[in-house]
Every structure is written in structure tokens, then in C-alpha cells.
Amino acid sequence: MNADIAETKDQVAPKEMVAPKEMAAPKERAETRATRSFDIVVVGAGPIGLAAGMxxxxxxxxxAAIGPTQPPAAPGRTTALLDGSVRFLEAIGAWDEDALGQAPLAELAIIDDTGSLFRIPPVIFHAGELELPAFGYNVENTDLVAVLADRASRTPGLTLLPQFAVDLHVGDDVARVTLDDGSSVEAKLVVAADGRLSRMRDAAGIACHERSYPQIAITAILSHDRSHRDRSTEFHTRQGPFTLVPLPGRRSSLVWVCAEKEAEALQALDAAAFGRAVERQAQSMLGAMRLEGQRGAFPLAMLTADRLVSPRLALVGETAHVLPPIGAQGLNLGLRDVAALRDAVVEAHKQGADFGAAAVLARYARDRKTDIALRVGAIDLMNRSLMTDLLPVDGLRGAALLALASVTPIRRLAMREGLRPSLFPPRLAHGVAKSRWDKTALENGL
Structure with missing residues (x-):
């Protein structure tokens, strides 16, 4: 599944913040601050943290959800929320079609523009093949964060604390999170959603594996002369994917993955010249292109945590895995983390068990292991395969695209797994009918 996504990072404490041990509050101030208790503490108030809190x-x-909620800083970024993610957001009362101004992704197209000897016709997926009106919906990140923050602020049982979390202490029965104002909160379970620079992950001693790519992703929003017909189109080039994803009206979001020197040249172009460059790369598919607002750019990298859990701590979203903006997986993968963790916690809570216990967290880690590994491996393999012109690699990639184009069972399997993986499916991402959220069913774990 290759609709693009530009994922939104959760907020983390600034790099210049003094290390926790060096910023201990004066003794008299520390003694006057009581520790507040909750069932669960979520560290991070980006999209994943807010969704987890709700x-x-x-x-x-x-x-308690800890962290300042701020609009994403990177311009031109959008999120393609796939069907399972939309169902999850509906289930927690965080999907607002009017406020989000989303565009449906009714078709997904892959066009091979690598110049390979193995010329493959365009591969086009239709949501109607799965009896769905759309594979998902593309929304601007600023709108998504605003809606989540608004809904979270009005969710009973959820307390938003705008401070930064700076340290973690784990006991036998509870974990305590220290905040930058000297106060603290404690809970049976801490959910780390504080992004790729996570302090909670570091405090727990969880190591990460990182891979950098010699590529830059340029993001932008553009208007164009022709209708996109609700089709997301991904061109495979030798430098990486070039993807246009629908937005309302004759507008699309762009993620253009290219070599570092090419990215520098594109960033140096004025708005009109950049629009012409996009039109050429898109083969004039949407006619003349006009840049709206500013462009963004960031280097491509991948990060995976060695493990998803530690005593009374669970990692979700970019705290656990950072993916390049390829294949509409980043934020969607994080929301599946939250849905799976919620399943494990709610089941234990109903049974009167300690939902922060090792056995509960082990279930969460087990349920997410396969899905995460498959997504990380597939995106890494696909991205690296585009950057090589070795005939055997081109042949294998061409054969895979041909199978997706012509073998119906493979097409349908790829579409289903891209939307809502069948291995260890979270209940809220699979079983809640679109636009039919039933609070009683939700509370009963249905």
C-alpha cells in the first residue's frame, strides 16, 4: 500500500534543557508539591499521545497526558489516515469530518519512473474492490493536531498537563514521572509517546537502532489545474518516491524524496520554478502546479527501539519506530500501537488485574512485533531497491509490481493488509463501523 504519509512528531523537551539530575528543585519547593496519581500517564501531547489519552x-x-500541545512546525505536511486509523479515531470521538477538511483516497496509483528495462504498466488500486468508499483520508497536520487537542481537552477523565516530563522512576507497584516544574505524577502504567528523542525511553535504558538514508524529503502543498479525482499517485524514481496525495478541491500534498544535491537545488528555486519542476516530475498529470505556502524538508531516517516495553512502561508511535514518509505507514502504525495497548490494558482492567504488570505489557509487545517488523522491513527494502539499478533487483521489484497489477488475490491481500492488518488486529481499528461509534460497545471492548 503506497499512499504517502508525512507523519507528525510528538513533542519532546528541547535539546537545550538541562539534564534531570542537574535541575533538581530547591528542597522547600519540592516538599510543597504533592504527587498526583492517575491510572495511566501518557508522556507526549502530539497526535499519538493525545489519541492514547482519549x-x-x-x-x-x-x-494524564503530559506535554505542550503545539501545531507542527514543518510546513506542507499532511497525514494520510487509512481506514483502520479513521475507525479508531471515530471510536474515541476524535474524527470530525467538517473540522478536518479531509480528502478521500479512492484510488492509489504506482507509476514506475525508474527507467528500468523491466517496464511495468501503472498499478492502480480501487477502494471499491474492498467495498469501501475510500482507502482513507488525507488531512493537513495542522488541522489534525487542532482537532485532537480540542477533543482531548473536552474528554472526561483526561487531564492535560502542559509541562515537559524530565525523568522516570519505576517502583514495584507504580511509576513516577518528574515534570520540569518540580512536580510529579504517578500511575500503574506510563505510555511513552514523546517522539524519537524520547526521555522516557532513555530513562528506561531502551536502546535504538537507526539507519540514515542519503535522501531528503521535500514537502509542500500545491494547487493545480486538473482534478486529482481522489487518486493518490506515487512515482517510483531512482532517487526515491515522488508522491502527490489529494486534498480538498484541486489541491494536493507533495512528498518528494530525492538525493541530497537534488533537494538543495529544488529548495533554491523560487515558487514559480518549483511549481514547474513538480509539474515536470508529475508528467503534467495534474496540469500547472502552484505552490501554496512554504516548503519543508527533512532527511530520511529509520529508527526502531530494541524493545517496546520495560517495567511499567510501554512505547508507542515514534518513540518505538520512526519510518520514512513512504507507504502511508508512520502515524497509522503508531495508532495501531495505541489501539493494541488499549486492548491489553482494558482486558486486564476488566479482570481486576494489574494492567501495568509485565504479563500485560508482554502481550502488547507480542501483538505488535510482527506488524512493526513487516512494515519497517518492507519500507526499507522498497526504498533501497529504488536507489540501485542492478538488474536482479529491478527484476524482482518489477515482478512484485506485476503481481500486484494482475493477480487478484495478491492485490486484495495487499490492500487489506495495508489498511487493517489481520495479524493481531486491535479491536477499535477493526470492529467499529464507520460513523457508528457506540460508547457502550467501546467500554465493553467491542
Whole structure:
């Protein structure tokens, strides 16, 4: 599944912040600050952290979400929320079609523009093949963060604390999170959603594996002369994917992955020249292109945590895995983390068990292991295969695209797994009918 996504990072404490041990509050101030207790503490108030806070609060748990909620800084970025993610957001009361101004992704197209000897016709997926009106919906990140923050602020049982979390201490029965104002909160379970520079992950001693790519992703929003017909189109080039994803009206979001020198040249172009460059790369598919607002750019990298859990701590979203903006997986993968963790916690809570216990967290880690590994491996393999012109690699990639284009069972399997993986499916991402959120069903884990 190759609709593009530009994922939004959760907020983390600034790099210049003094290390926790060096910023201990004066003794008299520390003694006057009581520790607040909750069932669950979520560290991070980006999209994943806010969604996690709402999911647990809707299940009847008391939750604190820690971190300042701010609009994403990178310009021109959008998120392609796939069907399973939309169902999850509906289930927690965080999907607002009017406020989000989303565009449906009714078709997904892959066009091979590598110049390979193995010329493959365009591969086009239709949502109607799965009896869906759309594979998902593309929304601007600023709108998504605003809606999530608004809904979170009005969710009963969810307390938003705008401070930064700076340290973590784990006991036998509870974990305590220290905030930058000297106060602290404690809970049976801490959910780390504080992004790729996570302090909670570091405090727990969880190591990460990182891979850097010699590529830059340029992001932008453009208007164009022709209708996109609700089709997301991904051109495979030797430098990486070039993807245009629909937005409302005759507008599309762009993620252009290219070599570092090419990215520098594109960034140096004025707005008109950049629009012409996009039109050429898109083979004039949408006619003349006009840049709206500013362009963004960031280097491509991949990060995976060695493990998803530690005593009374669970990692979700970019704290656990950072993916290049390829294949519409980044934020969608993080929302599946939240949905799976909620399933494990709610089941334990109903049974009167300690939902922060090792056995509960082990279930979460086990349920997410396969999905994460498959997504990380597939995106890494696909991206690296585009950057080589070795005939055997081109042949294998061409054969895979041909199978997707012509073998119906493979097409349908790829589409289903891209939207809502069938291995260990989170209940809220699979079983809640679109636009039919039933709070009683949600609280009963249905």
C-alpha cells in the first residue's frame, strides 16, 4: 500500500534543557508539591499521545497526558489516515469530518519512473474492490493536531498537563514521572509517546537502532489545474518516491524524496520554478502546479527501539519506530500501537488485574512485533531497491509490481493488509463501523 504519509512528531523537551539530575528543585519547593496519581500517564501531547489519552479515558481510566500541545512546525505536511486509523479515531470521538477538511483516497496509483528495462504498466488500486468508499483520508497536520487537542481537552477523565516530563522512576507497584516544574505524577502504567528523542525511553535504558538514508524529503502543498479525482499517485524514481496525495478541491500534498544535491537545488528555486519542476516530475498529470505556502524538508531516517516495553512502561508511535514518509505507514502504525495497548490494558482492567504488570505489557509487545517488523522491513527494502539499478533487483521489484497489477488475490491481500492488518488486529481499528461509534460497545471492548 503506497499512499504517502508525512507523519507528525510528538513533542519532546528541547535539546537545550538541562539534564534531570542537574535541575533538581530547591528542597522547600519540592516538599510543597504533592504527587498526583492517575491510572495511566501518557508522556507526549502530539497526535499519538493525545489519541492514547482519549482511548484510555474513554475506557473509564483516569489519565494524564503530559506535554505542550503545539501545531507542527514543518510546513506542507499532511497525514494520510487509512481506514483502520479513521475507525479508531471515530471510536474515541476524535474524527470530525467538517473540522478536518479531509480528502478521500479512492484510488492509489504506482507509476514506475525508474527507467528500468523491466517496464511495468501503472498499478492502480480501487477502494471499491474492498467495498469501501475510500482507502482513507488525507488531512493537513495542522488541522489534525487542532482537532485532537480540542477533543482531548473536552474528554472526561483526561487531564492535560502542559509541562515537559524530565525523568522516570519505576517502583514495584507504580511509576513516577518528574515534570520540569518540580512536580510529579504517578500511575500503574506510563505510555511513552514523546517522539524519537524520547526521555522516557532513555530513562528506561531502551536502546535504538537507526539507519540514515542519503535522501531528503521535500514537502509542500500545491494547487493545480486538473482534478486529482481522489487518486493518490506515487512515482517510483531512482532517487526515491515522488508522491502527490489529494486534498480538498484541486489541491494536493507533495512528498518528494530525492538525493541530497537534488533537494538543495529544488529548495533554491523560487515558487514559480518549483511549481514547474513538480509539474515536470508529475508528467503534467495534474496540469500547472502552484505552490501554496512554504516548503519543508527533512532527511530520511529509520529508527526502531530494541524493545517496546520495560517495567511499567510501554512505547508507542515514534518513540518505538520512526519510518520514512513512504507507504502511508508512520502515524497509522503508531495508532495501531495505541489501539493494541488499549486492548491489553482494558482486558486486564476488566479482570481486576494489574494492567501495568509485565504479563500485560508482554502481550502488547507480542501483538505488535510482527506488524512493526513487516512494515519497517518492507519500507526499507522498497526504498533501497529504488536507489540501485542492478538488474536482479529491478527484476524482482518489477515482478512484485506485476503481481500486484494482475493477480487478484495478491492485490486484495495487499490492500487489506495495508489498511487493517489481520495479524493481531486491535479491536477499535477493526470492529467499529464507520460513523457508528457506540460508547457502550467501546467500554465493553467491542
Amino acid at each position: 482511548a484510555f479515558a474513554h475506557a473509564g481510566l483516569s489519565v
